[in-house]
Amino acid sequence: MASIKTQFVIPAKMKTWSYGLMGVGILAFLIGFFTMGMSSDPHQSATFWGTIMYNSVYFLLITNIAMFFYCALTLGMSAWQVSFSRVAEAISAAVPVLGLVAGVLLIGLVVTKSHIYHWTDVDAVKADAILTHKHGFLNAPFYILWTVASIGLWALLGARMRKFTQEADQPFEDPHHKQKFIFRKTVNASLFLAWFAVTAGCVTPWMWLMSLDPHWYSTMYSWYIFASSFVGGLALITLFVIYLKNKGYLELTNQEHLHDLGKFLFAFSIFWTYIWFAQYMLIWYANIPEETIYFKTRIQGEFKGVFFLNLVINFVCPILILMSRPAKRNYTMMTFMAVLLLFGHWLDFYQIIMGSVSVHHITLGWLDFGIAALFVGITIYLVGKALAKRPLVPKYDPFLKESIIHHT
Amino acid sequence: MAKKKFVVASFDDEANLFPAVEKTRKAGYKIHDVYTPFPMHGLDHVMGLRETSLHTAGFIYGILGTCTALGCMSWIFVSDWPQIYDGKPHFALPAFIPITFELTVLFAAVGMVYTFCWLCQLAPFVKKHIFHPRQTDDIFVMAVECTAQTDVAELERFFDDKGTVSVEIQEAEAGWWWGRFDKEQQIINENAVEVL
Numbered sequence: 001m002a003s004i005k006t007q008f009v010i011p012a013k014m015k016t017w018s019y020g021l022m023g024v025g026i027l028a029f030l031i032g033f034f035t036m037g038m039s040s041d042p043h044q045s046a047t048f049w050g051t052i053m054y055n056s057v058y059f060l061l062i063t064n065i066a067m068f069f070y071c072a073l074t075l076g077m078s079a080w081q082v083s084f085s086r087v088a089e090a091i092s093a094a095v096p097v098l099g100l101v102a103g104v105l106l107i108g109l110v111v112t113k114s115h116i117y118h119w120t121d122v123d124a125v126k127a128d129a130i131l132t133h134k135h136g137f138l139n140a141p142f143y144i145l146w147t148v149a150s151i152g153l154w155a156l157l158g159a160r161m162r163k164f165t166q167e168a169d170q171p172f173e174d175p176h177h178k179q180k181f182i183f184r185k186t187v188n189a190s191l192f193l194a195w196f197a198v199t200a201g202c203v204t205p206w207m208w209l210m211s212l213d214p215h216w217y218s219t220m221y222s223w224y225i226f227a228s229s230f231v232g233g234l235a236l237i238t239l240f241v242i243y244l245k246n247k248g249y250l251e252l253t254n255q256e257h258l259h260d261l262g263k264f265l266f267a268f269s270i271f272w273t274y275i276w277f278a279q280y281m282l283i284w285y286a287n288i289p290e291e292t293i294y295f296k297t298r299i300q301g302e303f304k305g306v307f308f309l310n311l312v313i314n315f316v317c318p319i320l321i322l323m324s325r326p327a328k329r330n331y332t333m334m335t336f337m338a339v340l341l342l343f344g345h346w347l348d349f350y351q352i353i354m355g356s357v358s359v360h361h362i363t364l365g366w367l368d369f370g371i372a373a374l375f376v377g378i379t380i381y382l383v384g385k386a387l388a389k390r391p392l393v394p395k396y397d398p399f400l401k402e403s404i405i406h407h408t
Numbered sequence: 409m410a411k412k413k414f415v416v417a418s419f420d421d422e423a424n425l426f427p428a429v430e431k432t433r434k435a436g437y438k439i440h441d442v443y444t445p446f447p448m449h450g451l452d453h454v455m456g457l458r459e460t461s462l463h464t465a466g467f468i469y470g471i472l473g474t475c476t477a478l479g480c481m482s483w484i485f486v487s488d489w490p491q492i493y494d495g496k497p498h499f500a501l502p503a504f505i506p507i508t509f510e511l512t513v514l515f516a517a518v519g520m521v522y523t524f525c526w527l528c529q530l531a532p533f534v535k536k537h538i539f540h541p542r543q544t545d546d547i548f549v550m551a552v553e554c555t556a557q558t559d560v561a562e563l564e565r566f567f568d569d570k571g572t573v574s575v576e577i578q579e580a581e582a583g584w585w586w587g588r589f590d591k592e593q594q595i596i597n598e599n600a601v602e603v604l
Contacts, residue, residue, distance in 0.1 A: 281502045287495070323467070407449050 004251045006391040010384045011247065018381035025374020032367045043358070046115040050357035051367050053109065053116070056102040057208060058232070058349040059375040060095065060151070061200065061225070062342075063383075065233025067092035067158040068196050071189035079402035080260055083252040086392050087240045089165065091233075092158045093386035094379055099151035101378075106147050106208060110140050116357055119214040130215050138214060143207055150199040157192040164188050168394035178398040201226050212356035216294050220279035225352075227272040231314070232345040234264050235338040240383060242335050249392055255329045256406045262328025263408075265341065269318035276311070298355045302362045306351045313344035346372060412582040413554040414440060415563045416539045417572045418547050422448060424571030425548045429454045431570070432552060437563065440551040440582065443543040462527070466520045473515025477508040529584050537580040547573070553582070 029052070036048035066088040073081050081088070113120040118131075119138045125131040131138070164185065172178045205225040210217065218224075238261045244250045283291045298307045317340060327333045354363055394400065419425045425442070433439060433456050442455060485491075486498045496503065525531060543549040554560055560577065567575045 277502075277505060281505065284502050285494070325463075 004393065005249055006393050006395065008244070008249060008384075008387040008392050010388050014380065014384050018377045018384065021373045021377030022381065023377075025370055025372075025377055028367055028370020029374060032370070036367070042115040043361075047354075047358050047361075047363050048367070049105075049109060049114060050116055050354055051363070051371055053102075053105060054349045054353035055346075055368075055371045055375050056098065056105055057353075058229070058346055059379055060098045060102040061229035062232040062236055062345075063091050063094040063098055063379060064154050064158070064196075064200065065229050066237055067095070067154070067161065067192060068200070068230070069233060069237065071161065071192045071196075074185055074189040075193060077186075079399035080257060080406040082397050082399045082403035083393060083406075084237075084241050084244075084250055084257060085165075085397075086390060086394065087244065087250075087387070088237050089162050090383050090386035090390075091236060091240060091379075093162065094382035095151075095158055096155040097382055098375070098378065099155050103147055103151045107144050110143050117211060117214075119211060134214065138207075138211055146199075146203060146207055150204045153195050154192075154199070157188075157195055161185075161188045161192060165394060165397075166390065168397040169391055171396050172398075182398055200229070209353060212353060213294060215290055218279050218283070218291070218294070220275055220282075224272075224275045224279055227268065227275045228314075228345045228348050228352075231265065231268045231272055231341055234261065234268060235342040235345075236379075237261065238265065238334060238338040239342070240387075242331055242338070244387075244392070245331070252393060252400075252404050256408050257403075258331065258334055259325070259328045259408045260406075262322055262334055262337075265334075265337065266318055266322040266328070269314060269322070269341065273311075273315040273319075276315075294356075297359045298351060302360060303351055303355045306347060306362065306364065307355075310344065310348050310351055313340060314348060317341075317344075410582060411579055413560070414539070414578045414580060415552045415554060415560065415567075416576050416578050417550045417552070417567045417570065418540055418542075418574045419550070419571060420547060420573050421571065422548060425550070426451070426454055428567070428570040428572070429550060432550065432566070435566065437558070437566075438553045438555060440553040443539065443549040443551070445544055445546060445548070460527075462520060462523060465523045466516045469519030469523075470512045470516035472519075473512040474508055476515070477511035478504060481507065533586055534584045535587065535589055536584045537578075537582075539578065539580070551578075 032048050032051070036044045039045050039048075070081070070085055070088040070092070108114075109116055110120055119125060119134070120140060125135060167181055172181065200222075202222050205222040206217075209225060210221045238258075241250065241253060241258070241261065245253060280295065283295060297303065318337065321327055321333070322337060327337075350364065350368065417428065419428065422444070425444075429439065429442060429451070433454070439455060442451060444451065481504045482499060485500070490498050492498075493500075529536070539551050540547055540549045552563065554563070554577075564575055564577070
């Protein structure tokens with residue numbers, strides 16, 4: 001045990017890459033801001049702010065998922081993840097900063113009555129029976145309150161969990177303390193999960209994303225967003241685990257753990273498709289105009305290509321490639337799939353949001369990739385810093401031994 | 409099926425079983441099977457068994473289910489009995505998907521169960537020789553088949569230092585048979601019970 005490397009030192013290359021990506025991103029942001037964001041054409045500025053918005057929401061949700069992953073497995077009394085659990089915790093440490101960015105942006109969009117959110121237009125709401133009806137839910141004060149509460153408590157409860165698990169860095173006095181540690185860990189995990197359930201699994205995606213089409217609603221929507229961000233978050237965890245293994249850290253994590261991460265990626269890609277189809281088929285079957293409007297613009301309009309590419313990347317690829325056991329145990333294949341799925345769900349968020357913001361024009365271009373680079377850079381920077389701050393393995397976690405001898 | 413001669417070694421500790429199985433295989437003896445009261449990780453590797461191809465069979469059954477469902481529904485709704493339901497096209501793919509999914513799962517599941525039974529030679533009324541009455545209780549049993557080349561006495565001596573609780577020679581049916589355990593087929597071997 002004494003021989004394993006527990007202190008992560010941020011490699012110079014990682015720093016260079018994160019600064020480089022952030023530099024490219026800031027450049028893209030500035031060019032976009034002056035050419036599109038400041039534009040008097042409402043469509044141009046909506047495209048710009050929509051692009052920033054889906055990127056910030058996507059990266060906030062997938063980093064927050066890391067804490068969900070950790071808490072859900074903790075509550076399930078699972079042990080296999082303990083040897084790399086600090087990676088998931090470190091990813092969730094990016095939530096406060098990404099949350100601040102996304103929160104300020106989202107609240108700003110509502111306060112300035114942006115073109116993106118049609119329901120912020122007071123006159124339009126008055127003239128519209130449906131929007132008047134929804135006013136009790138879709139109004140600026142509640143939006144701001146709920147956004148602040150969502151992000152704030154994700155960050156707070158996540159930080160509380162991360163602080164609590166530091167206890168596993170020192171030896172426990174006796175078995176009684178270990179039991180107590182496990183019990184209190186499950187309590188902390190359930191606090192986070194309960195809040196996560198009513199926000200990310202329920203109301204928050206309705207407010208942030210579904211209200212882009214204020215007339216339209218779908219009961220599957222929040223689950224769909226959750227499934228999409230969960231696959232993205234799992235891919236992110238997998239990538240960081242493989243990166244650390246390549247650098248010679250995480251000696252206790254091996255193919256068996258990678259295999260289980262692969263199973264998670266595979267299973268939740270199928271889950272995502274299940275949700276995708278459940279939402280699609282009911283609307284297709286009922287064929288009610290208020291409901292079909294969402295799919296009409298995506299399947300018959302400009303977004304057709306992106307819409308079906310999304311299904312190929314996020315369903316056909318994982319089901320065919322990740323089905324076999326050797327693929328899930330292969331580091332190269334898993335890296336490839338994690339990158340592909342991370343991109344695939346980014347594309348999913350692109351069509352979810354831009355399909356409503358820029359209905360008639362596909363806007364995928366330099367701005368999207370530039371802003372994505374900005375957030376990738378921020379994520380790498382924050383996660384690297386969080387990884388270096390604490391030991392990489394919770395040495396005295398009561399479940400660590402089970403994780404070491406894990407066998408699938 | 410034919411009657412064969414077996415040297416049956418019993419263990420009461422899996423820590424002794426694993427090295428014994430490995431050494432027996434390395435020594436070139438033919439292991440008939442190893443019986444344990446509970447599933448044991450890694451025993452298949454020690455015994456030198458190949459990876460099961462049950463999942464490949466499952467995949468093929470699944471594809472078969474997909475094709476059956478899609479083919480059947482397309483034929484019925486498009487050419488055999490075309491009708492318009494709810495203004496949808498004859499080939500209404502989204503409506504077919506749930507049934508396709510169900511049939512894929514059904515074919516894969518049922519097919520794999522039967523394939524598993526076939527591979528393990530399990531069926532109602534099929535009987536197999538029980539080497540030790542406690543092999544489903546607390547004793548790990550390894551049955552080594554004696555071929556024409558096997559020196560039985562040497563094989564018995566081979567187990568002397570392997571941590572066995574009993575080693576005995578049994579003449580028994582190697583395969584399976586229909587019906588019941590008859591009187592000649594001693595289920596409870598008095599000899600073994602006395603030793604323990």
